[in-house]
Amino acid sequence: MNNGREIGYNVLKWGDHMQSKQIELIKYMMENKAKVLTSQQLADVLNISIRSVKTYISQINEIGKGKAIISNKNGYTLNVPVAKNLLTHENIIIPQTYEERSTYLVKAFFLQHTNCLDLYLMADELYISDSTLKADVKKMNMRFKSFNIIFAIERDQIKLLGPEKNIRKLFSYILYEEVDNHYVDLQILKSNFKNIDIDSMLPIVKQIFSKNDYYINDLALRNMLLHLVIIIERIREGKTIPDLARGLQDKEGEDVCVSELCRKLEQQFSITMNEEERREIYILFKSSTNFVVTNGMQEVRELVGNEIVEETKELVYLIQQAYAVNLDTENFIIPFALHLKNLMLRAKNSTDIKNPMLESIQSQHLLLFDMALYVSLQLEKKHKIYISQDEVAFIALHIGGEIERQKNNNPKVRVVLLCPSYMNIESRLYNELLINFNSDINIVASVRDSHQVEELNFDLLISTVRIKLSVPCETAVISPFMTSGDKLEIQEKIESSLNNKKNKMLTRHFNDYFEKELFFLSNAALDKMEAIDILTSNLYDKEYVRKDYRDHVLMRERAACTGFGKIAIPHSVEMNAYKTCASVMICSKGIRWENQLVYVVLMIAINKLDNHVFKELYESLVIIFSEETNIELFKDCKTYEEFENTLKSIIG
Structure with a gap:
């Protein structure tokens, strides 16, 4: 197997220190690390003699820094830290789950430049039985169904069958899935395509685009480079998309730009592209670039x-x-x-x-x-x-x-500056506040004495002295000479003041949006659909929403899960409710919401006449319920009145 390129896992290649059976022995003991295993059990699993088991264990303990396997009168146990170090030293990461194994197999097709793998060799590399591998291959046809390709087993061979275009899409998908945050940077491309000079390709692409007045952002550029190197690699292997002789039929400037790019790549990498390959690059170009607009x-x-x-x-x-x-x-x-x-x-x-x-x-x-x-x-x-x-x-x-x-143009935080007059410090601070925070604040007054503050209407007090006011307010105490720490403190207080404004709006309109008949407690564990059905049914009974409300809630849910942390906020994709309201469910045992467990569900229905309040309402609820300590408080609520008091006390 060619292990010159890496995608995610290292291609399994045993080092010089341990034999495959020794590694298999450690892996089996890792899976059963809580158990004491006998020589006979290990011999049966590895299909070797008891004598060989003892020999392997002795050799493993000689290689490791400390005993990796400890013997006693009942059998053998694993010294996990030492065993992990051994496997790390061997540069081995063995796929453990079906998803990891299926990803490994797809990469193996790519790394070995083949559409056919030996079933038994792959089973050995993955340390699973051939029957388990056969079952995995069947599941892969479901996992990768959207790519319209087939994984088949014929005469002890695993075959990858399907159009070349779809196979390339599968390879690019696997690479994206293997990297953090799906960001394929140049280093990842270089490490995975060592036979292609990425550094020489990048200036070719940039120069052609710049010369022809086309713009491409960094993310689109990385995406284009990935697809280009896959195209080049597959053409080098003799795997091309069948030529349908459709040619390029679009704007002259785009045709010229793509033709020049294809010609340069052919020269640089000694390949020949048919018209269908050129069309693939043309579509990639069209969907990734924009002409520089000047008029x-x-x-x-x-x-x-x-x-x-x-x-x-x-x-x-x-x-x-x-x-x-x-x-x-x-x-x-x-x-x-x-x-x-x-x-x-x-x-x-x-x-x-x-x-x-x-x-x-x-x-x-x-x-x-x-x-x-x-x-x-x-x-x-x-x-x-x-x-x-x-x-x-x-x-x-x-x-x-x-x-x-x-x-x-947005409403700003109203600020009062309190600074005793001395050597013109208050004027300098005033100017610094405007320079650093002008887009966020409106300084309504600059005062010297604390008693002047009481008479003013403001959101945030910025003061060079600590004072006590009769009414609590958001306060940032800073030094007379504004430091970077002071700036951070002020920015935090500005954000806190904005959140306070939203929360005050929620308090002011609480009885408009919440009501006792829309409050539910559940002591039994539920799933997402059960919770949605309970809440929507109640809204129907109250005649607050239209008949298609549930369908629009599920449409939104299918598009992207509305659960985050320990809360879910399902809502319709349309703001066409008869009445703006928030239906609440608290479940002490949790509601299974996709892959997470939520304890509070807030189902929001919005009337289009109230769309101006949606942003504030939504953000206020998110701020309050995203705090885990607040969730714990709500979980303890036994009545609607307790829920109301808890919410208002948090806001207060």
């Missing part, structure tokens, strides 16, 4: 077409209607229309770009992700396409970027 909206219309521009504006309108967020600016519409053109092309060709920021956006910017998901569902419904969560995260970045640009 505004008119040029965008020429590049992407009126249909996509109008669809972008329609999506902007829908976001405004659903979330009361205005994205109707050229700063948003121009780059998003260009992005939408590429996204649609990727979706229609069943490809996407992995987004390494998906997890952080999904967990830390819930409302932003929800807005992007709403956009993707509109596109899916209209065009009958599938949009992955990675693509949803890119939409979220566009929306978030525009919201951030508009931040200066």
Whole structure:
């Protein structure tokens, strides 16, 4: 087996120190580390004699730093730390689960440049029986069903059958799944494709794009490089996509750019591409790059077409209607229309770009992700396409970027500066606050004495002295000479003040959104569907939602799980409830929500007339219920009144 390239696991290749049976012995004992094993048991498992067992154990203990296997009158036990060091020294990571083994097998096809593997050799390398491997291969046809390929066993051979295009997609998928956050950087490409000079490929791609006025972002560039090296590698192995002689039929500039790229790659790597291979690169190019726009909206219309521009504006309108967020600016519409053109092309060709920021956006910017998901569902419904969560995260970045640009127009935190007058310190601090925090704060007053503070209406007090006020308020005590630590303290207090504003809104409207008839306690463990059915049925009985509400809740749930931490906030993809409300379920034994256990479910229904409050309501609930200590308090609630008092005490 060629072990020159690595993807995830090291290809199993035993070192010079231990034989395969010795490693198999340690692995078996690792799986049964709590047991005392006899020589006979080990001999039966390894299919060797008792004498050989004793010899192997003696040799293992000589190799290890300390005894890896300890003997006593009842048999043998494993010294786990020493045994782990031995396996680490041998550079061995053995796949343990079916998912890990199936991934290993796909990589083996790729690393060995073959579509056929020896069944018994692979079983030996994986330290499983041939019957277990056969069962794994059958399961693989389900795991990788979407790639439209087949794993077959014929005459003790495992075969990979399917169109070359689909096999390449499978290889790129496996590589993305094996790296942290799905971010395939240059180092990973170099370590996995050592026979291809990545460093010489990168300037070729960049130079051609730059010369022809095409722009590609870093993530799309990494994605393009991965697919290009797979194409080059497979062509070198004689595995090409059948030539359908369709050619390139699009804009002249794009054709010229792609033709030049293909010609340079052929020269650099001594390969010949047929027209279908060139078409694959053309689609990759079209879905990854944008022409540099210099003349505004008119040029965008020429590049992407009126249909996509109008669809972008329609999506902007829908976001405004659903979330009361205005994205109707050229700063948003121009780059998003260009992005939408590429996204649609990727979706229609069943490809996407992995987004390494998906997890952080999904967990830390819930409302932003929800807005992007709403956009993707509109596109899916209209065009009958599938949009992955990675693509949803890119939409979220566009929306978030525009919201951030508009931040200066958002309500600011009202600040009072308290600083005794001495050597003009108060004026200098005032100016520093404006320089560092102008987009977030509005300084309503600068005062010298504490009694002046009591008369003012503000959100945050920034003071150079510690004072006691009759009414508690958010306070940042800083030094007369603002330090970096002071700036961090002020930023934290600004964010805390904004959260307090949202929480006060929740307190003010508590009785508008929550009510006793929408509160449920469960002492029995439930699953997600049971909880959703209970809450939606109640909303139907109260006539607060339309008949299709449950369908829209499940549509949102299928698009992306609404559970995070120990809370779930299911809601409809449409804001068409008859009444804005929040239905609550607390389950002390937990509700199985996909792969996690939640204890509080908040089902939100929004009337479109209240869409302006959705953002504040949603974010307030997320802030409060994402704190694990708060969840513990809510779990102890036995009545609606206790729930209300707990929520208000946390806000207070």
